[in-house]
Amino acid sequence: MARGARAAGTAPARRRQHLPSVQLKFVMAVTGAVMLLYLVLHMIGNLKIFFGAEAIDSYSAWLRTLLEPALPHGGMLWIVRVVLLVSVIAHIVSAVVLARRARKARPVRYAHRQPVQGSYAARTMRWGGVIIALFAVYHILDLTTGTVNPNGVHGAVYDNITASFDRWYVTLFYALAVITVGFHVRHGLWSGLQTFGRSNAATQNALKGFALVFAVVLTAGFLSVPFAVVTGLV
Amino acid sequence: MRLHLKVWRQSSADAKGKIVNYDVDDASPDMSFLELLDVLNEKLALQGDDPVAFDHDCREGICGACSMVIDGQPHGPEKATTTCQLHLRHFRDGDTITIEPFRAGAFPVIKDLVVDRNAFDRIIQAGGYISAPTGSAPDAHATPVPKANADRAFAAAACIGCGACVAACPNGSASLFLGAKITHLGELPQGQPERHSRVRAMVEEHDASGFGGCTNTGECAVACPKEIPLDVISQLNRDYLDARKAGRKGA
Numbered sequence: 001m002a003r004g005a006r007a008a009g010t011a012p013a014r015r016r017q018h019l020p021s022v023q024l025k026f027v028m029a030v031t032g033a034v035m036l037l038y039l040v041l042h043m044i045g046n047l048k049i050f051f052g053a054e055a056i057d058s059y060s061a062w063l064r065t066l067l068e069p070a071l072p073h074g075g076m077l078w079i080v081r082v083v084l085l086v087s088v089i090a091h092i093v094s095a096v097v098l099a100r101r102a103r104k105a106r107p108v109r110y111a112h113r114q115p116v117q118g119s120y121a122a123r124t125m126r127w128g129g130v131i132i133a134l135f136a137v138y139h140i141l142d143l144t145t146g147t148v149n150p151n152g153v154h155g156a157v158y159d160n161i162t163a164s165f166d167r168w169y170v171t172l173f174y175a176l177a178v179i180t181v182g183f184h185v186r187h188g189l190w191s192g193l194q195t196f197g198r199s200n201a202a203t204q205n206a207l208k209g210f211a212l213v214f215a216v217v218l219t220a221g222f223l224s225v226p227f228a229v230v231t232g233l234v
Numbered sequence: 235m236r237l238h239l240k241v242w243r244q245s246s247a248d249a250k251g252k253i254v255n256y257d258v259d260d261a262s263p264d265m266s267f268l269e270l271l272d273v274l275n276e277k278l279a280l281q282g283d284d285p286v287a288f289d290h291d292c293r294e295g296i297c298g299a300c301s302m303v304i305d306g307q308p309h310g311p312e313k314a315t316t317t318c319q320l321h322l323r324h325f326r327d328g329d330t331i332t333i334e335p336f337r338a339g340a341f342p343v344i345k346d347l348v349v350d351r352n353a354f355d356r357i358i359q360a361g362g363y364i365s366a367p368t369g370s371a372p373d374a375h376a377t378p379v380p381k382a383n384a385d386r387a388f389a390a391a392a393c394i395g396c397g398a399c400v401a402a403c404p405n406g407s408a409s410l411f412l413g414a415k416i417t418h419l420g421e422l423p424q425g426q427p428e429r430h431s432r433v434r435a436m437v438e439e440h441d442a443s444g445f446g447g448c449t450n451t452g453e454c455a456v457a458c459p460k461e462i463p464l465d466v467i468s469q470l471n472r473d474y475l476d477a478r479k480a481g482r483k484g485a
């Protein structure tokens with residue numbers, strides 16, 4: 001046991017935190033799960049492009065009719081957007097608070113220390129998150145609002161996608177961003193399960209394996225679209 | 235064997251510290267790492283220099299006092315070994331070894347390699363106990379404990395409160411220590427009455443002391459000399475969630 005008899009010296013001022021870090025991690029895990037669910041549906045929806053222009057355009061139109069007439073046209077889409085926006089904000093705010101606490105918790109760095117265990121994915125959660133957020137902004141301006149899309153016609157989903165991916169640098173950026181999402185999900189999914197208290201000695205490796213497979217399938221699904229456009233498959 | 239040591243020297247809590255180079259020419263592979271420092275300190279004392287301050291007590295891996303980061307790893311490069319149990323045969327003749335104190339805002343340096351780990355005691359005071367009348371020991375069989383629970387409690391109870399998990403964590407979090415205590419007491423019948431209040435009080439004290447949050451990178455479990463498994467942190471999260479739920483129901 002650490003000795004207690006010593007004078008406190010320069011022990012830092014104790015500060016009661018209103019939101020414990022454990023609780024902020026629940027916020028990250030819940031909002032991460034919401035975004036993850038959306039990503040899965042989004043990825044599956046994107047695969048419609050393999051059935052032709054008509055299939056993906058009408059899929060996009062159909063999304064706007066969801067729960068009509070209970071909801072107005074496009075109502076469901078707006079509900080999803082609001083839920084996602086709230087999730088993204090809560091996720092980022094929690095991440096910033098936790099990152100600042102982590103920095104304060106280690107004010108003096110080691111002269112000599114390499115990480116021995118943490119995976120690449122675990123170490124890039126914070127910067128990876130920033131890249132994903134920037135990509136999401138560009139992605140919305142490109143394919144949702146059409147603002148920066150060379151075609152930019154509402155409802156002409158297929159034409160917008162192919163117009164965008166006909167530029168190699170956009171395709172490259174998209175691919176890098178999606179791979180970043182893959183890394184983020186690989187560590188995030190496992191970490192979230194641990195946050196929810198779902199891991200134990202017997203299941204830990206299975207959960208890590210599950211997160212890896214999940215991330216690879218998700219990333220491959222998202223990458224298949226620009227791959228198909230670039231190779232002329234669709 | 236000859237060893238080049240780069241040791242963190244800091245004369246007091248408020249002083250600015252720096253790495254100082256020392257050579258030890260008469261080290262033996264059979265020495266423990268603390269004996270290496272003893273040899274260095276004897277030399278320093280004979281020269282009239284200030285010996286290197288470091289924490290130590292049992293020198294057999296059970297008290298958790300011997301805190302230092304050796305070549306970037308708390309308790310050095312050997313698995314499941316405290317600094318006092320680390321022997322020089324794991325190093326090569328001529329090696330350069332960097333020795334630093336545990337680095338955490340909640341563990342301020344007192345002198346050289348000695349850090350103030352009172353924060354751990356405060357966390358224990360907040361909830362790392364069971365309230366039971368002491369006096370005559372109860373009959374060993376009075377409260378049966380299923381084997382699986384007993385094993386898991388025992389594995390968690392192996393934590394010696396050294397703080398290596400904090401030293402290794404990129405976030406300066408003490409979650410492994412916290413999880414070890416929560417699991418140790420939570421697996422046992424005697425720990426149940428205070429299970430919810432314990433986790434809330436310990437988590438609150440942990441954060442108030444300035445430890446960071448866990449990102450499940452797993453550095454702690456690798457550094458831990460007692461091989462406390464990472465899943466005790468999952469248990470901690472789970473218990474905290476349950477305690478919050480129970481709190482809302484007014485239980």
Ligand code: HEM
Nearest residue numbers: 028029032035036095125126129130133188191192195449
């Ligand atoms: C594509 C959308 C995203 C998904 C699906 C997602 C998912 C997740 C999940 C499931 C976690 C694990 C939570 C836990 O450990 O309990 C996580 C952690 C994290 N996310 Fe995201 N996230 C996304 C976007 C972002 C963005 C835009 C940022 C920031 C700018 C971000 C930053 C972080 C950070 C820093 C962590 C680690 C937090 C910690 O462990 O303390 N994420 N994410």
Ligand code: SF4
Nearest residue numbers: 393394396397399458
């Ligand atoms: S969990 Fe391991 S590393 Fe952390 S204080 Fe306990 S024994 Fe030391």
Ligand code: FES
Nearest residue numbers: 293297298300318
């Ligand atoms: S001196 Fe007691 S554990 Fe090392």
